[in-house]
Amino acid sequence: MKNKKCLVALIPFLLIIVLFEIAPLISIVVKSFSPVDEVGFTLEHFVKILITDLYLNSIKGSLIIAIISSIVGIIISFFGAKAAHSDKKIGKVFRMILNITSNFAGIPLAFAFIILLGNTGVITLFSKNLGFDLLNVFDLYSINGLILTYVYFQIPLATLLLLPSFDLIKKEWKEAVELLGGSKFVYWFKVVIPNLLPSILGTFSVLFANAIAAYATGYALLSSNAMLLSVRISEQFVGDLVQAKEFGSALAVVLMVIMVIATQILNRIQKHFKGGIE
Amino acid sequence: MKKNILLDKVIMLFISIYLLLPLILTFIYSIFNEWTSILPSGFTLKYYIQVLTDPLFIASLLRSLIISFIPVLVCTLAMILVFYVTTLYFPKLERIIEILCTIPYSIQGIIIAVGVLSLYSGIGGMLSNRFLLLVGTYCIIILPYVYRGLKNSLNAIHVHTLIEAGQMLGCSKPKAFFSIILPNMLSGIVVSMMISISMIFADFVIVNIIGGSYFQTASMYLYKAMSKSGQITSAIIVVLFMTTLLISKIVTNIENKTKRKEK
Numbered sequence: 001m002k003n004k005k006c007l008v009a010l011i012p013f014l015l016i017i018v019l020f021e022i023a024p025l026i027s028i029v030v031k032s033f034s035p036v037d038e039v040g041f042t043l044e045h046f047v048k049i050l051i052t053d054l055y056l057n058s059i060k061g062s063l064i065i066a067i068i069s070s071i072v073g074i075i076i077s078f079f080g081a082k083a084a085h086s087d088k089k090i091g092k093v094f095r096m097i098l099n100i101t102s103n104f105a106g107i108p109l110a111f112a113f114i115i116l117l118g119n120t121g122v123i124t125l126f127s128k129n130l131g132f133d134l135l136n137v138f139d140l141y142s143i144n145g146l147i148l149t150y151v152y153f154q155i156p157l158a159t160l161l162l163l164p165s166f167d168l169i170k171k172e173w174k175e176a177v178e179l180l181g182g183s184k185f186v187y188w189f190k191v192v193i194p195n196l197l198p199s200i201l202g203t204f205s206v207l208f209a210n211a212i213a214a215y216a217t218g219y220a221l222l223s224s225n226a227m228l229l230s231v232r233i234s235e236q237f238v239g240d241l242v243q244a245k246e247f248g249s250a251l252a253v254v255l256m257v258i259m260v261i262a263t264q265i266l267n268r269i270q271k272h273f274k275g276g277i278e
Numbered sequence: 279m280k281k282n283i284l285l286d287k288v289i290m291l292f293i294s295i296y297l298l299l300p301l302i303l304t305f306i307y308s309i310f311n312e313w314t315s316i317l318p319s320g321f322t323l324k325y326y327i328q329v330l331t332d333p334l335f336i337a338s339l340l341r342s343l344i345i346s347f348i349p350v351l352v353c354t355l356a357m358i359l360v361f362y363v364t365t366l367y368f369p370k371l372e373r374i375i376e377i378l379c380t381i382p383y384s385i386q387g388i389i390i391a392v393g394v395l396s397l398y399s400g401i402g403g404m405l406s407n408r409f410l411l412l413v414g415t416y417c418i419i420i421l422p423y424v425y426r427g428l429k430n431s432l433n434a435i436h437v438h439t440l441i442e443a444g445q446m447l448g449c450s451k452p453k454a455f456f457s458i459i460l461p462n463m464l465s466g467i468v469v470s471m472m473i474s475i476s477m478i479f480a481d482f483v484i485v486n487i488i489g490g491s492y493f494q495t496a497s498m499y500l501y502k503a504m505s506k507s508g509q510i511t512s513a514i515i516v517v518l519f520m521t522t523l524l525i526s527k528i529v530t531n532i533e534n535k536t537k538r539k540e541k
Contacts, residue, residue, distance in 0.1 A: 024390055090290055
C-alpha cells in the first residue's frame with residue numbers, strides 16, 4: 001500500500017505524455033478521416049491528396065530527395081568514416097569538423113548555400129568572371145539544389161554514426177582473406193561491408209527519417225514553392241491559408257505511413273542479410 | 279599501403295572543404311560591405327553592431343533561450359521522478375515507459391506539432407496558450423534523448439548496491455535515491471539537458487507551426503531577416519551558431535571531466 005503512494009510521482013510524466021503525445025496522435029488520425037466541421041467518417045482528404053498534382057508531386061519530391069540524399073550521404077560518409085578510422089591523427093581533426101558542422105542545418109544552411117551558389121552567389125559570380133555560366137548547369141532553387149543542401153546535413157550525422165562501427169573490424173580478417181588468396185575486392189565486399197551492414201542500414205534509416213521530415217532548409221530556400229510534403233503539411237496550419245486541420249492531419253498521416261513503410265522495408269533488408277551472415 | 283593513406287587524407291580533405299566552405303563564407307560575408315567581385319571589400323563590423331543592438335533581436339534571442347530551457351527542465355524533472363519510481367518500486371513499468379519515451383523518436387516533430395495545434399488551438403482556456411503548447415510539444419520532442427541520457431547514467435552506477443548500502447546505514451530508500459543516486463547521475467543529466475537545449479534552440483518547424491506570430495524566437499527572426507539584408511542575415515547566423523557551439527562546448531567539457539574522474 002505504501003509503495004502505491006509513490007505512483008503519484010508518475011503524474012507529471014503521464015500528464016505530458018497524454019496531453020502532448022498520445023492525444024495529439026489520436027487526434028491526427030481521427031481528424032484525417034473526419035469531414036470538415038462535422039462529425040462523421042470520410043476518405044475525401046485522402047482522395048484529394050491522391051488526385052491533386054501539387055500534393056502528389058510534393059510526396060514524390062520528398063521521397064526522391066530523401067532517398068537520393070540518404071544514399072549519396074551514406075556513400076560519402078562511408079568513405080569519410082573509413083578514412084577517419086585508418087588515419088587516426090587527421091581523423092581527430094576531421095571528427096571535430098564533423099561535430100561543428102553537424103550543428104549547421106536548417107535556415108542558416110540554406111542561406112549559406114544561397115550566398116555560395118544562388119543567383120548572385122560567390123561561386124556563381126566567380127564562374128561568370130571565368131566566362132562560364134554556372135546557372136545553366138546548376139540551379140540551386142530546384143530539386144538538385146535541395147539535394148545538395150540535404151546531403152550537406154546528412155554527411156556529419158552519418159559519418160559520426162558510422163564511425164564507431166569501424167572499430168568492429170578486426171585486423172585478423174584482412175590477414176585471413178589475404179592468406180586464403182582473396183583480393184581486396186573480396187575483403188571489402190564479402191567481409192567488411194556485410195559485417196557493417198546492420199549499422200549502415202541503421203544509419204540509413206536515421207538519414208531517411210531526417211530528410212523526409214526536414215522542413216526548414218527547403219522552406220528557407222524555396223519558401224512555399226518547395227515541392228516537399230513537410231511544407232504542404234505546415235502550410236495547412238500557418239500563413240495566409242485558413243487553417244485546414246482535417247486536411248493537414250491527412251497529410252501528416254501520409255507522412256507517418258511513409259515512415260512506417262520505410263522502417264518495415266529496412267527491417268526486412270536487415271533481417272535478410274543477417275540470415276545470410278549466420 | 280602508402281597510397282591508401284594518401285587517399286584517406288584526400289577524402290577527408292574534400293569532405294572537410296565541402297562542410298566548411300558554406301560556414302566560412304557566411305562568416306566572411308558578414309564582415310564585409312560588399313561581395314560583388316571575386317574578393318570581398320570594405321571590412322566592417324557594423325552588421326554585428328546593428329544586430330546586437332536591435333532590441334527585437336535580443337528579445338527573440340532571450341525567448342529562444344527561455345523556450346529552450348523550460349521544457350528541458352520540466353521534462354528532466356518528470357523523468358527523474360519516473361526513474362525514482364521504476365528503479366525503487368516498480369521495475370516492471372520500465373518497459374512501457376521505454377516505449378512511451380521512444381515513440382517521439384520515430385514520429386517526426388512536425389507531426390506532433392500539427393497534432394498539438396489542431397487539437398488545442400481555439401478551444402480556449404489554459405491549453406490554448408501558445409507558450410504552454412510549445413513547452414509541452416518540446417517536452418515530447420526531447421523525451422527520447424532525455425530518457426536515453428538518464429537511463430545511461432543510471433546504468434553506469436550500481437544503483438541497487440548503493441541503495442542497499444544506504445539502507446544498511448539507516449537511510450530510507452527515497453533518501454538514498456535523492457542523496458546518493460541522483461548526485462552520481464548529475465553529469466549525465468546535465469549533458470542530456472544541454473543536448474536537448476541545443477536541439478530546441480535550432481528548431482524552426484515546430485515554433486513556426488505552434489508559435490506562429492505569437493512567440494517569435496531567434497530562428498524566426500532570422501527567417502524574416504533573410505528577405506532584407508544578406509549581410510545582416512549572415513551576422514545573425516554567426517551569432518546563433520556561436521551560441522550553439524558554446525552549448526556543445528560545455529557538453530564536451532562535462533563529458534571529459536567525468537571520463538577523467540572515472541579513470
